[in-house]
Amino acid sequence: EGQMGVAGARIWVFLFVAFQVSTLVTPEEQTCVPGFKQSTFILKVTSKHLRQQVSLGKVNFEDCTDRTRFSFSSSDGRVRAQADGALTVKRPITLHEGHLDFLIHIWDSRGRKHTLPVRLLHQERQRDEDNAEAGMEAQVPVVYFHKSGEGLKRRKRDMVIPPLSVAENYRGPYPHKISQIRSNQDKLWRIHYSISGPGADQPPVNLFTMDQVSGTLFVTQQLDREKQANYTLKAHAVAEGSGTAEDPMDIIVNVIDQNDNKPGFVKDTFLGKVPEASPTNFEVIQVEATDLDEPNSDNSDIRYKILSQEPKLPSDNLFAINEVTGAIRVNAGGLDREKYPEYTLEVQAADMKGIGLTGVAKVILTVTDSNDNAPAFTQASYETSVAENKADSQILRMQVTDWDEPHSAAWNAKFTIVSGDPGGFFSVKTGTNKQEGILSTAKGLDFEKNSKHTLLIAVENEVPFAVALPTATATVVVTVQDVNEAPIFDPPEKQVSKGEDLPVGTDVVQYTASDPDTARKQKVMYRILNDPAGWLNVDKETGVIKVKTPMDRESLFVKDNKYTALIGAYDDDEVPATGTGTLMVLLEDVNDNAPVIEERAFRVCRNKPAPQLLSVTDKDGPGNGAPFSVSLQDPSRSNWTARMNDSKTGIILQLTKALESGQYTVVLRVADNRGRDQDNTVQATVCECTGEDNQCQERVAAGTNLFFINIIRGGILLLLTLVMLILLFAR
Template identity: 30%
Template sequence: MFSANQQESPPLYYNKITCKRLNDGELLFVCGDSRHLSAAFLHPFLYLSQAMCQNLGDLRVTGPLKDMNFSIPEGGGVRFIYQFTSEPPAVSFRATGEKDGIIDIVPRTGILFLNGSLDWETKAVHRLQVESLDEKGNTVKGPYTVTIYVEDINDNPPEFDQIKYTGVVRQNSRPGKPFMYIHATDRDDPTTPHAQLTYSILHHFPNPYKEMLFQINNVTGAISPSKMGSYYLDPQKQDTFTLVVTVRDMAGMTTNAFTSSADVVITVKESLWKAPPTIRIQENSTQVHPVNISQVHSNEPDVIYDIFEKEKLSRLPFSIDQNGVIYVTEPLDREKKDTYAFFVVTKDNTGELVDKPLHIHVIVEDINDNPPVCERALTVIEVQENEGAGSNIGTLIATDMDEENTLNSRLRFKIESQVPAVPTSNLFFIQQDTGILQLTSRSLNKRIASNYSLKVLVSDEVFQTICDVQVHVIDINDQIPIFEKSDYHNVTVAESLPVGTVILEIQATDGDEPGTGSSYIIYQMKEGDPNNTFIIETDSETNRGFVKVNKALDFEATPVYNLVINATNPEPLVLGVQYNSSSLTLFKVFVTNVDEPPVFHKTVYKGEVSEDIPVNTLVMTVEAYDPEGDTVRYSLKGDVRKWLRIDSTTGQIYTASTLDREQEEMYTVEVVASDPSGSSETLPLDVNDNPPLLAMDYPPFFCHPLSGGERALIQADDADEQWWYSTFTFSLADDMNTRNNWEISKVNATHAYLSPKHANFEEKVYNVPVIINDNGKPPLERKVNLEVNICKCSSEKSCFIEVQREHSWPTTGQAIGILFGVLLIIGSCYCFITLKKKKKQCM
């Protein structure tokens, strides 16, 4: 223990302060009464004394003099830092360097202390030199470097670099594209959250919508239109907005953060980025290309303009320069393409879009650059010689590739010449705007001229074309067909006569011009053939008619046909001329009966019986009828094993002896249904004596772990021969474990799906008992233990490891193999022992 009154300087300060060292090495300062000191001398030391007493808990570390570093938070007032212990002959300490009137040391005790507050913003590091001195003031140890690092505390609010900000935004600006920035600073340590700033919009005046029209990047302070703002900003409705923007330090993560605010006044201006009106370009321009056709302006400076094709063309005949000027690069042809659509876009230097794409629409305007074109090289028109004046006899069709419904494609028609010019040169007239040809008078006469050639001038406002028209004068249909016979009497045919057989040739003549519709004859059954049993074909050169059988004859249905045949022309008769009895003829057909064999009601009779049924069991009944109505008798043919018998009257077939499918895999007989002529029909039979079984190359598997929804296809088969498709019924064995884990669903007659009911299966082989029934009479059943693998799968969805099978008894083949292996081992051992014994005997 030592007392402060033992110190020499300053004695008045220490005589009332004593220091005790406790067991743990800490110092305890005892504060006494200092009232006897003079006020002038006492004040600074009294303050320190009181501070020392009040901050007694801060002095907890002492140690020898050496180089040391201290980190001390800024502010906080008078505090102890450290106490250096003296080693004889040292009796005091001295501190020099960057004390700045704040840091000092008590010479006699070595206590390093603060007599004021540190300030990080003023000085972040203080570097001192401390040394110990002897009684004469000579250096004993040191100087040693003591560095005090001032720790920053959040004691400065952020400050904007402007009191008020102003900015300009264009209507329809792209959302998220900044148009201005705000900036704030914080005097605190930038490496700490104290100076990490976060920006936000506090108020938005006015705010006519539910969402703000502007947004701010909370880190960079960039202000841009929101998605709503990009759509709704309109200077015609509101051209000025005021935003109250705040900035918070501590990264905005605590309520104790300092906050500052500033006003941002934003002016909305009309968008420069607008699509031009529809651009119209005249086709086949003779100007020097490229030609300036329009210009666009971005809302942002220094953008890169580009064209984006809407249509996939081999080459787009448009370009744009970096001033937004749009050019057409070559003459356009409206007849090849009359409209174009593309987009103009702006990008920044990173390739990102700046503005919304503008849709550009170009219409190619027509000029009269196409002559009229005749639809046909020669237009042929037929007109009857009795056509009256003003009759429309046909239309000349011509086209123009210029734009429809414009003067460029308006066509006019005019007859230039008529050859021959008889009986007059103006027999024909053509309507100027429609191309419809008309007769000017009733003057056509085939005997004077059978053909006329016309040259028709077709013109638009610039071009002319000559089209050729040929007018054929055809004879009028003023003669009716006349049969050479009014009655062809009758013909007798058998009902078995094949369809297509000609049974009669008929002939009528027509006095009109040969080879025309006025003279061609069409023969038809006018009466007596309601079912079209017969048909008449005409030879186009001779007009001879051939009556053919069109449908099978049936004596029982119709034994006699009384036919009335008429002859007509495809061309209408002229007014005043009518068909009469001369164009009619009579014809009678007698059909004779042919004895037809009985006919079975079915083409094949199918039956299925078990091979172990008793003798005299009814297998099936066959039935036939005779077209003539005669009695049908039944018999069997080919029953070599005498297994069947048939009732000759009823057609009922019975077993005559025991059946055995193993003796005859397919037992076929013929059932004969006979009238006086006789006939037969084959009746196939198969005995169903084999139960169904699974027909699968490999057992089903599911990939582990199951995800739900899996299913495996299983198939059944039957060794029995069947004359129709086999049908099987699938089910699961009626036990709780099987029904809780598996389900089966039918796919078709031979297939079904097996599905797990849940996904909680282990990796192993499961035996699933499946029951299969066939459709035999009686049906047979087989129960199969279906092995289902639950296994890990490869990427190809197949098992890549052999799944460990459950323990079970070996199959018959496995048992034989095991027995053979055991006998082989026993035999080898026996031979070895025998040889060894013989060897010993020899020795």
């Protein structure tokens, strides 16, 4: 009878649950959704020590197809998951803490991963009544408040139980039972259960609820791990009429990740550049995708793949991608900007290590120019001509072509003279359009030495060739044109030393020039081009230069003892060419100048006269000048004395008698160190004064002026008196 009662109760529960489910399912929910039939699976065992091959139970998965066997995997290597969902012990297990939590994974027919939290729970054998009661309830973890010998007294700290696990996106129905809370006091008291915290009585409110009588914990809607990965609730047990029966207990609910987010690239389109001459394995660009699913799990473990390449020429595997890093590299040769300037790749990112959900992005690679085309001359050879002696003259422009990208360093031309110019007579530079070489003369060419030059000119680019390429060259033949060149003096500047007293008509020097136009056999003639003082003459035929008029080293035309004249040499061509030579005559000094006293007048007091210092100079050079000597000439000797100062360059003149005020002439004979002398006359003004106060002239003038002023004043006063007398008598 008891067994029949239990069986009846089970049937009643089954019918009740079926009725509730049928009334809750909407037409939208009747659409099949792949997933486990439980959000959490509890497997109860009666032993803590589980042997190999022990059967633990079976998980059920709905694929919405005809498939009945699947590829299950277990996160715990000690548990084997078979194709039909049966779980067995692969290696012995000991439940040290009374339970073991692990995950069962499966991929549905759409490639989506599903995860089921499983708890292996040790439970002692119970009485039949307990078993019957357990059979009426869905298998969920039952958690008891910590036992206490203190009755209803509150303990000082909360208790924490092992976390609960709930898979996100569980398809329901809801509310879904996930655990049951029990108090050890429920045999003695009527217990009211409740929960608090975020997700219960705090936002998001009523995501979790608890039956206040049974302590059953429900989740009321689907969870989303990407919004919140876990919840911490506080469980409370209150004895009816007696206050708190248990201290609050923390319940942690972990949301188990499902593969419900496909990878997403950080950009819809990636832009990159690849040089056309890039070697194999050259890294071009790196793409990146992210996945909102749980980090460091298969659900977010991304692998990359190139789906397509456009154009597929010259081969469809020009690029490869690192499946882990997303780095795209050159995989084969053949890139050619001139043929295929751009490639578009479609790149895929797939989670579950490449077999899960996918996202795609576009990669546009622009092929940039490399120097894989050598510039080429438009002509293999050139001929040009230039007049001799013409330096820095452009003589030829050479055009080139290049198939590389215009106006790039790989396109811009650079020219060099390879051979044919050991003397450095030519230079070549690149024109402003960067596609022509301009050949110029760096020095004047000499027709008589070499009338033809053959140059080999090469062209390259501003940057080295990216691949092995031949360097283009061109031959340039330059013909030198003969011109009538001016005769050339040798040396261009000629210096001679001559005495300044060289007689008129005497030869100074012969200064000749030669004609570089040896083939023309021309006659060279001479003339004076510039002779500032007019001292020189040149023989037209011989180039002999003679003294025309006397020379003078002390002349203003002489600088630093040098007299410079410009001599011309010209040929007898129809249009004569004239060359110039510079003649510098170093004039040797001759003692042809006597010393001169600089001060020609001075004033001196008649009383206690001060000595006068007179400076002496000589236009001649140092050898014909100081030291000087002096002597007084009659009649000056009777009133004056004269002697040289210590440096022998100045005369100390002393008045020896108190002469009357007035003008006196003093004659001094001054001689240089070679004895050349001359008389110098100076004017001495003797004043009525004493010593060095020789301002007597001003005083005399001032006294005279005062005398005349007084006479004028007296005359005016006399005139006014006469006028007054006349007016008085007229009345």
